[in-house]
Amino acid sequence: MQMIVNRWSAALAMFVASxxxxxxxxxxxxxEMDAYVARAVRDWHVAGLxxxxxxDGRIVFAKGYGVRELGKPALVDTSTMFAVASTTKAMTxxxxxxxxxxxxxxxxxxxxxxxxxxxxxxxYATREVTVRDLLTHxxxxxxxxxLWDLSDxxxxxxxxxxxxxxxxxxxxxxxxxxxxxxxxxGEVVRAASGMPWEKFVETRxxxxxxxxxxxxxxxxxxxxxxxxxxxxxxxxxxxRVITNTITQSVGSAGAVWAPxxxxxxxxxxxxxxxxxxxxxxLQPATYAELFKPQVIVPxxxxxxxxxxxxxxxxxxxxxxxxxxxxxxxxNFHTGSLAGMVAIAGLIPDERFGVFVQANVxxxxxxxxxxxxxxxxxxxxxxxxxxxxxxxxxxxxxARADSARRAAxxxxxxxxxxxxxxxxxxxxxxxxxxxxxxxxxQNGRLxxxxxxxxxxPLEHWQYDTFRVRYDDRWQGSDLIAFTIGDGLASELRVSGxxxxxxxxKKAAASR
Numbered sequence: 171m172q173m174i175v176n177r178w179s180a181a182l183a184m185f186v187a188s189x190x191x192x193x194x195x196x197x198x199x200x201x202e203m204d205a206y207v208a209r210a211v212r213d214w215h216v217a218g219l220x221x222x223x224x225x226d227g228r229i230v231f232a233k234g235y236g237v238r239e240l241g242k243p244a245l246v247d248t249s250t251m252f253a254v255a256s257t258t259k260a261m262t263x264x265x266x267x268x269x270x271x272x273x274x275x276x277x278x279x280x281x282x283x284x285x286x287x288x289x290x291x292x293x294y295a296t297r298e299v300t301v302r303d304l305l306t307h308x309x310x311x312x313x314x315x316x317l318w319d320l321s322d323x324x325x326x327x328x329x330x331x332x333x334x335x336x337x338x339x340x341x342x343x344x345x346x347x348x349x350x351x352x353x354x355x356g357e358v359v360r361a362a363s364g365m366p367w368e369k370f371v372e373t374r375x376x377x378x379x380x381x382x383x384x385x386x387x388x389x390x391x392x393x394x395x396x397x398x399x400x401x402x403x404x405x406x407x408x409x410r411v412i413t414n415t416i417t418q419s420v421g422s423a424g425a426v427w428a429p430x431x432x433x434x435x436x437x438x439x440x441x442x443x444x445x446x447x448x449x450x451x452l453q454p455a456t457y458a459e460l461f462k463p464q465v466i467v468p469x470x471x472x473x474x475x476x477x478x479x480x481x482x483x484x485x486x487x488x489x490x491x492x493x494x495x496x497x498x499x500x501n502f503h504t505g506s507l508a509g510m511v512a513i514a515g516l517i518p519d520e521r522f523g524v525f526v527q528a529n530v531x532x533x534x535x536x537x538x539x540x541x542x543x544x545x546x547x548x549x550x551x552x553x554x555x556x557x558x559x560x561x562x563x564x565x566x567x568a569r570a571d572s573a574r575r576a577a578x579x580x581x582x583x584x585x586x587x588x589x590x591x592x593x594x595x596x597x598x599x600x601x602x603x604x605x606x607x608x609x610x611q612n613g614r615l616x617x618x619x620x621x622x623x624x625x626p627l628e629h630w631q632y633d634t635f636r637v638r639y640d641d642r643w644q645g646s647d648l649i650a651f652t653i654g655d656g657l658a659s660e661l662r663v664s665g666x667x668x669x670x671x672x673x674k675k676a677a678a679s680r
Contacts, residue, residue, distance in 0.1 A: 196230065199546060203231050206542055210556040211235045214535040215409055217401045218246035219528040222434035223543050226521050227442060229434050230547065238529070239399035239411055248430045251383060251397040252527040253414070255505025257514045258426040259352055260460070261436075263305050263489035264444075265359050265370055265422075267456040274362045277302045277459065281354065284361040288354065289333040295341050303342070304355040305488045306464045312338030313348045316664075318420045321604055321620040325353060325419045334602040345465050345486060349423035356422025367422045376432075379439045379446055384428035388414055391427050398529040400509020402643040409530055412643050415507040416621075424505060430525060433514065437523035440516060460488045461501055461518060467491065473504075474562055475537050478555075490516075495541075496550045502540065506532060508643055515540040520548055531643060534563045582631040588653050591615055594627075594635075598661040598668035606661060606668055617649065619663075633658070 203223070211219050218236035222229060234246035269275040278300045281288045290296045295310055303309045314335055317328045328350065338346055356367035363370050368386035376384045391397050402412045417425040428436075439445070440460075444452030452460075463485035469476065472484045472491070481493035490501040498517050505512035505527075512527040513536040524543040526536045538555040545552055587594070595610045606619045608627070615627035617637045622644060627635040634650040652660035661668045 200231050203543065203546055204233060207539060208235060210535050210538060213556060213560060214533055215403060215407050216528050216530050216533050216535060217409055218398050220246050220248055220250055220430040221526045221539060222248060222430040223547060224434050224437050224523045225547055227438055232430060232434060240401060240409060246398060249396050251391055251395060251427045251429050252512065252529060253507050253510040254426045254428050254433065254512045254527065255507045255510060256424040257503050257505040257512050258424045260489035260503060261371055261375055261426060262352055262355050262422040263460055264375065264452065266301060266355060267452050267460060268374055269362050271453045271456050275301060275358065284358045291333055291336050298341065301358055304351045306486055307345050307347050308342050308465045309351055310337040310339055310341040311335055311348055311351065312346050314350050315348065316603065317350060320623060323419060328353065328419055331602055345467050345471050347471055349420050352423035353420040378451060379435050381428060381432035381435055384426060384432045387418055387421055387425045388427055389418065401530045402509055403530055412509045430527060433525040437516060437525060441518055441521045441523055461490060462487060463492055464488060474566060475559065477562055478558055511536050513537065513540050522548060534559060585631045587629060588633050594651055594658040597671040599671050600666055600668040603666045603668060
């Protein structure tokens with residue numbers, strides 16, 4: 171009996187809160203949200219940010235804050251284009267859904283039906299991995315972003331190297347987030363539809379929904395467009411402009427650029443069960459499949475925000491993280507590229523959505539504003555999410571700083587390299603990672619591991635050096651050499667071992 175009373179009381183409290191929101195003037199809600207976002211942008215040292223909130227088929231709040239680029243006067247507004255990054259994944263899942271509706275793809279069809287050359291390290295997994303597995307991060311692969319982030323490899327070459335990736339867990343037994351399988355999903359779209367993924371999302375998603383400015387890659391952002399520049403935060407409060415990440419080879423995993431105004435239309439389409447002005451682009455069963463929990467997400471693969479939200483369950487749908495929040499199911503997804511962040515949050519039962527994008531690397535104010543908007547517009551108890559999440563993420567930053575200091579303290583000082591610097595110079599290769607070149611210039615060593623990973627090597631200890639990348643936001647790595655026959659014969663970095671390419675072989679390859 172007491173359980174029934176408790177449930178009735180909880181339901182009554184939610185009803186009263188919702189009624190209070192319904193009676194609150196829209197202007198008052200808008201003013202409160204505006205003031206909160208403006209303060210949060212200052213507190214988190216964000217250069218520029220835009221946000222859109224939709225409810226019951228209309229935009230109830232939308233505004234831009236700050237500047238597109240520090241040091242320049244152009245302001246962010248709701249038409250400013252940002253990289254929406256991995257929030258692109260939901261678009262790729264919807265594209266697959268459209269092909270399911272047409273009978274051209276089956277969620278549980280083997281990937282090899284559409285991509286005969288698809289190959290994983292395990293022959294069994296190669297045969298059994300399905301289209302659904304591509305969209306749910308459960309195919310057995312660990313994070314393999316280095317395949318596209320480290321170099322400018324074309325999509326076909328990345329697909330070829332996937333066969334060299336040893337499984338991190340048994341297929342469908344766990345979850346590790348990665349992008350390469352979503353790249354494969356884009357290739358399934360191409361094979362099944364007869365058009366590139368980029369063309370498909372333009373013609374089947376952007377145009378029908380009315381996303382007039384959205385483009386499927388950075389290369390298609392017009393010159394001189396109202397677009398934000400990426401920034402990186404150095405130290406406590408120094409923010410500087412950096413260069414954009416090129417995601418062309420894994421576009422279906424996170425390459426879309428769009429303004430908040432377009433992302434509001436995308437959310438309204440999803441919240442109207444896949445319809446635009448009454449016209450259905452996704453059949454009801456297919457639409458429901460997008461938001462059906464597909465795999466449990468373990469705590470170490472979820473977000474630090476769970477320390478405050480305390481969810482009872484965490485799952486992943488088709489392009490959406492999911493958890494329970496204040497008695498409702500929240501579907502959301504972040505997007506992160508160097509200097510750009512985004513978050514999309516949907517509560518379909520309430521026809522509510524919020525989208526936030528900003529131009530500072532991992533500006534986790536995005537989570538705070540998502541939860542604030544949910545609480546404010548759905549009548550939940552109020553909490554200062556910006557303050558509380560700032561404390562959570564600053565504590566994480568402090569722990570990372572402490573770990574770096576601890577590593578520095580373990581460094582054995584007073585040692586010298588075994589060889590002269592010229593003996594470390596050379597070309598090193600690995601079938602999976604690719605090629606790293608070490609050169610000697612003016613008495614110093616320099617490493618090149620890809621367009622964005624270049625920098626000088628400084629001696630660390632014994633035959634280990636530290637590379638500090640020219641692009642400072644890429645950080646640093648320890649490079650350990652193995653000595654053999656009077657030369658550095660191997661190079662080890664981040665768990666990979668690359669063998670020296672002997673001069674005769676190197677000459678032949680040229």
